[in-house]
Amino acid sequence: MQATKTQPARGMRDFLPADVRRREYVIGVIKEVYEHYGFEPLETPAVEDIETLMGKYGEEGNQLIFKILKRGVHAGTGEADLALRYDLTVPLARVVAEYRDQLPKFFKRYQIQPVWRADRPARGRFREFYQCDVDVLGSRSTVVEAEICAAASEVLTKLGFNDFTIRLNHRQVLGGVLQSAGVPSDKHNAALVALDKLDKIGRDGVAKELSDRGIDEESRNRLLDFFVELNSLDHAAELALGEDVDKKRDSLNAAVLGRLVEFVRDNEPGAKGIDDLRSIMKFAAASGIAQRIQIDPSLARGLSYYTGAIMEIGVKDLSGSLGGGGRYDNLVGMFLGQDVPACGFSLGLERIIVVMTEREMFSAKLLSSPADVMVTVWNEGAVSESVLLATELRAAGLRVDLYPEADKLAKQFKYAASRGIPFVALLGEDERSRGDVSIKDMRSGEQLSVKREAVATTLRESL
Amino acid sequence: MQATKTQPARGMRDFLPADVRRREYVIGVIKEVYEHYGFEPLETPAVEDIETLMGKYGEEGNQLIFKILKRGVHAGTGEADLALRYDLTVPLARVVAEYRDQLPKFFKRYQIQPVWRADRPARGRFREFYQCDVDVLGSRSTVVEAEICAAASEVLTKLGFNDFTIRLNHRQVLGGVLQSAGVPSDKHNAALVALDKLDKIGRDGVAKELSDRGIDEESRNRLLDFFVELNSLDHAAELALGEDVDKKRDSLNAAVLGRLVEFVRDNEPGAKGIDDLRSIMKFAAASGIAQRIQIDPSLARGLSYYTGAIMEIGVKDLSGSLGGGGRYDNLVGMFLGQDVPACGFSLGLERIIVVMTEREMFSAKLLSSPADVMVTVWNEGAVSESVLLATELRAAGLRVDLYPEADKLAKQFKYAASRGIPFVALLGEDERSRGDVSIKDMRSGEQLSVKREAVATTLRESL
Numbered sequence: 001m002q003a004t005k006t007q008p009a010r011g012m013r014d015f016l017p018a019d020v021r022r023r024e025y026v027i028g029v030i031k032e033v034y035e036h037y038g039f040e041p042l043e044t045p046a047v048e049d050i051e052t053l054m055g056k057y058g059e060e061g062n063q064l065i066f067k068i069l070k071r072g073v074h075a076g077t078g079e080a081d082l083a084l085r086y087d088l089t090v091p092l093a094r095v096v097a098e099y100r101d102q103l104p105k106f107f108k109r110y111q112i113q114p115v116w117r118a119d120r121p122a123r124g125r126f127r128e129f130y131q132c133d134v135d136v137l138g139s140r141s142t143v144v145e146a147e148i149c150a151a152a153s154e155v156l157t158k159l160g161f162n163d164f165t166i167r168l169n170h171r172q173v174l175g176g177v178l179q180s181a182g183v184p185s186d187k188h189n190a191a192l193v194a195l196d197k198l199d200k201i202g203r204d205g206v207a208k209e210l211s212d213r214g215i216d217e218e219s220r221n222r223l224l225d226f227f228v229e230l231n232s233l234d235h236a237a238e239l240a241l242g243e244d245v246d247k248k249r250d251s252l253n254a255a256v257l258g259r260l261v262e263f264v265r266d267n268e269p270g271a272k273g274i275d276d277l278r279s280i281m282k283f284a285a286a287s288g289i290a291q292r293i294q295i296d297p298s299l300a301r302g303l304s305y306y307t308g309a310i311m312e313i314g315v316k317d318l319s320g321s322l323g324g325g326g327r328y329d330n331l332v333g334m335f336l337g338q339d340v341p342a343c344g345f346s347l348g349l350e351r352i353i354v355v356m357t358e359r360e361m362f363s364a365k366l367l368s369s370p371a372d373v374m375v376t377v378w379n380e381g382a383v384s385e386s387v388l389l390a391t392e393l394r395a396a397g398l399r400v401d402l403y404p405e406a407d408k409l410a411k412q413f414k415y416a417a418s419r420g421i422p423f424v425a426l427l428g429e430d431e432r433s434r435g436d437v438s439i440k441d442m443r444s445g446e447q448l449s450v451k452r453e454a455v456a457t458t459l460r461e462s463l
Numbered sequence: 464m465q466a467t468k469t470q471p472a473r474g475m476r477d478f479l480p481a482d483v484r485r486r487e488y489v490i491g492v493i494k495e496v497y498e499h500y501g502f503e504p505l506e507t508p509a510v511e512d513i514e515t516l517m518g519k520y521g522e523e524g525n526q527l528i529f530k531i532l533k534r535g536v537h538a539g540t541g542e543a544d545l546a547l548r549y550d551l552t553v554p555l556a557r558v559v560a561e562y563r564d565q566l567p568k569f570f571k572r573y574q575i576q577p578v579w580r581a582d583r584p585a586r587g588r589f590r591e592f593y594q595c596d597v598d599v600l601g602s603r604s605t606v607v608e609a610e611i612c613a614a615a616s617e618v619l620t621k622l623g624f625n626d627f628t629i630r631l632n633h634r635q636v637l638g639g640v641l642q643s644a645g646v647p648s649d650k651h652n653a654a655l656v657a658l659d660k661l662d663k664i665g666r667d668g669v670a671k672e673l674s675d676r677g678i679d680e681e682s683r684n685r686l687l688d689f690f691v692e693l694n695s696l697d698h699a700a701e702l703a704l705g706e707d708v709d710k711k712r713d714s715l716n717a718a719v720l721g722r723l724v725e726f727v728r729d730n731e732p733g734a735k736g737i738d739d740l741r742s743i744m745k746f747a748a749a750s751g752i753a754q755r756i757q758i759d760p761s762l763a764r765g766l767s768y769y770t771g772a773i774m775e776i777g778v779k780d781l782s783g784s785l786g787g788g789g790r791y792d793n794l795v796g797m798f799l800g801q802d803v804p805a806c807g808f809s810l811g812l813e814r815i816i817v818v819m820t821e822r823e824m825f826s827a828k829l830l831s832s833p834a835d836v837m838v839t840v841w842n843e844g845a846v847s848e849s850v851l852l853a854t855e856l857r858a859a860g861l862r863v864d865l866y867p868e869a870d871k872l873a874k875q876f877k878y879a880a881s882r883g884i885p886f887v888a889l890l891g892e893d894e895r896s897r898g899d900v901s902i903k904d905m906r907s908g909e910q911l912s913v914k915r916e917a918v919a920t921t922l923r924e925s926l
Contacts, residue, residue: 004514006561006798009545012508014558016565017572020504036857038834038864041483045475045591046509046577047529047547051467066510067532069543071581078541080532082472084510095477098469102479104882106867108833109480114509118534128508141868143846150854286850335469370571371501383606387749391613394499401501404569405604419567 011119011127017370022362023130026353027112029158030132034110037151039134042109044091046116050083056090056334064117066127084116088133089331089344096137097335106138112349124354135344137332142276145309145327146283148345152313152323153289155347160361164315164322165246166292169299170277171306171326173260176270177226177297180263182219191215192300195227203228226263227298230256234294249291253281256295276309305331311345318355323347371401373423373439373459374416380406385427389437389455393425396456417442423459474582474590480833485825486593489816490575492621493595497573500614502597505572507554509579513546519553519797527580547579551596552794552807559600560798570600575812587817597788598807600795605739607806608772608790609746615776615786615808616752622815623824627778627785628709629755632762633740634769634789636723639733640689640760643726645682654678655763658690666691689726690761693719697757709754716744716758723760739772768794774808781818786810834864836886836902836922837879843869848890852900852918856888859919880905886922 008014015023031041053065067080085091088111096103112132119125134151136144149166156164178188194209201209203224210220237252238245245252257274264270277295284290301310301324308327315322325345333340356362375390377383383406390402401421403412409426416424426438426447437455440447441462450458471477478486494504516528530543548554551574559566575595582588597614599607612629619627641651657672664672666687673683700715701708708715720737727733740758747753764773764787771790778785788808796803819825838853840846846869853865864884866875872889879887889901889910900918903910904925913921 004557004798005512006557008508008557008561009510009512009515012510014508014554014561015504015506016558016562017503017505020506023506024504036860036862038837038862040480040833041478041487042480043478043483043486045471045477047472047475047579047591049468049472052472063534066534066545068547069530069532069541071526071529078532082529084531094467094469094471095479098471098477099479105878108864116510128510136867139867141846143840143850143865143867146850147853147865147867154857282847283850286847287854335467370503374501377606383604384745384749387606387609387746390610391750394617397499399499399501401571402606402610404599404602404606404610415568 009127011121011125013126013128022353022357023349025362026159026349026356027130027132030112030155030347030349031110033151033155033158034134036154037108037147039108039110039151042092042095042111043113044085044088044095044111046085046114047082048085048091048094050080052094053083053086053090057086061086064119066116066118085113086117087115088113088131089135090334092133092135093332093334093336096332096340097337100336104138106136108134108136110134124351126350130349132347132349133344134347135332135342137340137342140329140341142279142309143283144343145276145280145311146287148325148343149280149284149293149311150287150289152325152345152347153292156313156322156352159352159356161315161322164292164313165294166289166311166313167296167299168277168280168293168309168311169296169301170273170309172269172273172308173264173277173297174273174300176264176267176273177260178223179267179270180265181222181226183215183223187213187215191223195223195298196300198227198231198298226259230259230297233259234296246291249294250285253290253293253295256297260297273308280309301326309343313347315355320351321348322352322355369420369422370399371419371421372399372463373425374401374403374412374419374421375425376409376412376416376427377403377406378409378426378428382406382427382432385432389425389427389452392452393456393459396460398456398459413440413442422463425455472590474584474588476589476591485816485820486812488825489622489812489819490593490595493575493618493810493812494573496614496618496621497597499617500571500610502571502573502614505555505558505574506576507548507551507558507574509548509577510545511548511554511557513543515557516546516549516553520549524549527582529579529581548576549580550578551576551594552598553797555596555598556795556797556799559795559803560800563799568601571598572600573597587813589813593812595810595812596807597809598795598805600803600805603792603804605742605772606746608739608743608774609750611788611806611808612743612747612756612774613750613752615788615810616755618810619776619785619815622819624778624785627755627776628757629752629774629776630759630762631740631743631756631772631774632759632764633736633772635732635736635771636727636740636760637736637763639727639730639736640723641686642730642733643728644686644689646678646686650676650678654686658686658761659763661690661694661761689722693722693760696722697759712754712757716756719758719760736771743772764789772806776810778818783814784811785815785818832883832885833862834882834884835862835926836888837864837866837875837882837884838888839872839875839879839890840866840869841872841889841891845869845890845895848895852888852890852915855915856919856922859923861919861922876903876905885926888918 065086066084068082070079070081114128115131116128183191190213194206198206260274305328306326307329310326312321312324327343329341332342375386377386390400393400424440435452436449437452438449528549529547531545533542533544577591578594579591646654653676657669661669768791769789770792773789775784775787790806792804795805838849840849853863856863887903898915899912900915901912
């Protein structure tokens with residue numbers, strides 16, 4: 001047979017057992033937490049009709065959608081009628097329209113499935129990757145934002161993160177700030193794109209960009225004065241408090257909200273947005289996560305479809321986020337033909353796994369051992385005895401690998417060692433005549449003889 | 464916005480929460496059992512290079528592969544460079560070649576992922592469906608066959624099936640029987656296709672088909688005499704023993720093996736196959752599943768790539784199987800360029816779920832309740848109190864839904880009832896002044912007042 005390339009397709013990944021275990025562990029924690037918050041699982045097909053997806057992600061998105069050729073006699077035309085799922089939000093919108101009569105008034109769903117994008121592959125960017133979305137549909141209450149932040153926060157805590165911060169802002173507050181600074185509505189998005197770079201290119205750099213985008217000097221100065229002042233407030237607090245800054249979050253957030261109120265003044269949507277932020281903070285306090293939240297008036301998050309609160313979770317010394325989301329009241333109803341209030345959060349599963357791996361946050365046990373014990377085979381005539389022992393140990397709840405054939409014992413032990421299996425069970429003639437089993441602890445090298453009926457208990461106690 | 468079709472694409476399915484829970488329950492049991500047998504999880508990408516898949520499934524398979532259009536400037540040509548995974552075996556073969564140095568000598572993997580086939584959709588046949596494969600690579604020992612049968616058997620038992628039978632046969636025994644009957648090698652496959660219909664079209668029908676395929680009368684009669692005799696042996700046993708037939712499996716299997724030995728006589732591969740069957744039965748006895756296995760010399764299973772034992776799991780009064788597999792020593796090495804001994808089993812996940820649903824084998828609890836308790840909201844001013852209570856109950860391990868906004872209490876109770884949530888927690892002014900919480904059991908309608916610190920315990924005891 002001709003030599004074929006055996007790597008996975010470009011930008012795609014194989015997950016060998018240790019990879020799968022890591023991923024399943026993280027997904028398991030996420031599911032468990034979301035279930036405890038009353039979220040329910042949803043799954044949609046990988047393949048959607050092409051019309052369902054086209055035009056939903058802008059011109060760039062259209063290019064990045066993997067399109068599937070029509071089958072049969074049409075194949076020759078090059079026509080595509082299906083496409084691979086590009087995100088989990090458009091399928092959710094389709095589900096909301098299709099099953100409107102079966103879904104509860106408040107539809108709280110989580111969905112953890114792969115999506116496909118024909119992006120140019122790069123370090124950490126793949127063409128198949130998991131999205132991990134949680135959304136609450138049907139309520140405009142800020143309880144929803146608080147619950148979503150609390151759930152995401154609990155996920156990260158359960159995974160072992162203790163240094164994360166949820167940055168929180170509000171689309172209408174941003175709008176109010178821009179309006180009060182004198183930026184005309186049609187230049188809001190351009191201004192936000194520039195402001196988003198404040199950390200990277202500094203005040204002068206942003207001022208130049210704002211000017212290039214046609215925003216006048218007075219507005220530029222009002223805007224930059226405001227954001228630079230808030231930034232320095234935050235930096236000063238971090239310098240003064242160090243690790244303890246989170247404990248003072250309450251008063252820092254109160255100070256930021258105070259400055260926002262002053263700045264936004266009588267801009268009505270802006271003032272309403274500030275009320276939302278206050279209310280989210282109140283509920284977050286009841287959820288015990290208030291000190292995790294930093295109100296950050298410069299957070300923008302792309303913006304295109306958010307209509308209310310926006311949030312992003314990050315850890316110190318890591319650029320980029322581990323997740324983000326917000327309220328987007330006009331999107332999920334796209335197929336239904338009516339607005340559906342919605343607020344969602346997407347955890348960056350792939351990034352979380354990368355960071356956890358780099359920080360060695362996965363337990364060694366999770367990664368290394370395919371079984372609790374390996375049962376050896378003494379000789380050709382004793383295979384049944386080994387099958388019997390393996391069966392007994394499995395019935396006692398142990399994960400048991402059975403060496404599949406008669407072989408030199410040294411080779412069998414070496415095999416168990418190479419696989420990181422912590423114990424090996426040996427059933428030689430002596431052992432059988434005494435009704436014993438020899439157990440070797442592969443870590444210490446110790447070997448002891450145990451009564452057959454006590455093997456499972458002994459192993460369980462040593463694991 | 465124009466009205467778009469909101470059903471899933473043709474032949475694809477959305478899984479609403481209750482569907483996902485059913486599927487995840489079954490998959491969870493399968494994973495747990497396979498892990499206890501020392502199998503490890505593998506995942507491969509949904510998308511493969513088109514050359515990896517084309518030509519591996521015959522001409523019909525080529526037609527049924529979903530092909531993905533090249534991106535960018537090439538899109539216009541209609542050329543496809545990628546394709547959707549068609550099964551889990553070809554990706555396994557690719558993985559075996561690509562990671563040969565990292566994989567253990569005996570690679571025992573399970574893989575539970577969707578595959579896509581552009582089949583004409585029909586009742587119970589979908590274009591996206593899960594395959595659920597377990598394979599042992601690297602050993603020719605019949606311990607492997609026995610362990611695979613034991614694992615599949617334990618999965619079905621754990622799922623609640625108690626009436627399944629594993630039919631077992633052997634490719635070389637089939638070959639030996641045909642050879643001994645005088646059917647020339649080049650007509651073996653044709654003969655088996657005909658014999659496979661014995662149950663449906665009877666002796667005369669099969670005789671006609673064999674004759675049409677150019678098999679002479681003497682061979683036809685020898686073959687049909689043999690299979691009809693074995694069939695009637697089996698039928699007689701079932702008639703005589705009824706439900707107890709499984710308890711007599713040992714002697715029935717011994718009788719069948721005896722007849723095979725007589726018939727196959729000095730055909731060497733056939734005799735070797737019979738030895739394999741004996742040895743599988745011996746190990747199956749040590750695994751405690753011997754009475755589940757019925758040696759069935761007429762079992763054929765498509766045949767194209769099997770080289771040794773073949774098996775199929777079925778339940779009474781259900782045509783078609785719940786899973787099947789066998790030994791296929793020449794396939795998994797296709798990309799490696801050398802034979803890799805392999806034996807695998809594929810559980811029919813979709814079919815198992817259909818049968819379990821029809822037989823009402825899923826517990827009501829699994830299906831109906833998205834949360835253990837719903838916390839109501841007394842009024843606008845008391846939202847934080849409800850958030851706090853929900854947080855406490857979650858910390859105590861309960862699955863808690865929180866009604867997201869202030870609303871008429873009657874509506875909140877109705878909502879909990881419509882969702883099948885068994886308990887509702889109420890925190891009115893009276894309750895708060897007493898430090899109590901009212902708990903309503905939605906099944907009995909009873910309501911009782913519980914000290915706040917005892918709520919979680921009370922709920923857990925009642926669930």
